[in-house]
Amino acid sequence: MSRGPDAATLLVRSLETDSHRAGCPARVMESNWTRWASATFCxxxxxxxxDAEMSPELDLWLDALPEADLPLRRHLVADIVVTSVRRAEGIATIAIEALTVEE
Known part of the structure; x- marks a missing residue:
């Protein structure tokens, strides 16, 4: 029996859904992940x-993203950071780093 989508897929879906709700639809162009573990978490x-069209709504969404509640089934977003935003010709290309942990 399949456990369903992995944390990377869930995170992509959640970011895209959250950006749409905020009025600044963003599309994940690339997504890479590596396993991580500490003494108590995996x-x-x-x-x-x-990528997203530049707008005041996008700026607000990016500013609020580190505190956003992004629901992921069987996982938690422990940390999320916007590491860079490049703007050109009306399009913002956003780099994000996140840490998810299994519940």
Whole structure:
């Protein structure tokens, strides 16, 4: 029996859904992850690249993202950081790093 989508897939879906709700639809262009573990937790480190049209709503969404509640089934987003935003010709290319842990 399949356990369903992995944390990377869930994170991509959650970011895209959350950006749409915020009025600044973003699309994940690239997503890479590596397994991660500490003495008490297991999870993954994620690096994502998103594209979105530049707008005040996008700026607000990016500012609020580190505190956002991004629901992932059987996982928690322990940390999420916008590491860079490149703007050109009306499009923002956003780099994000995240840490998810298994519940």
């Amino acid at each position: 999870g993954a480190r994620h690096e994502l690249s998103l």
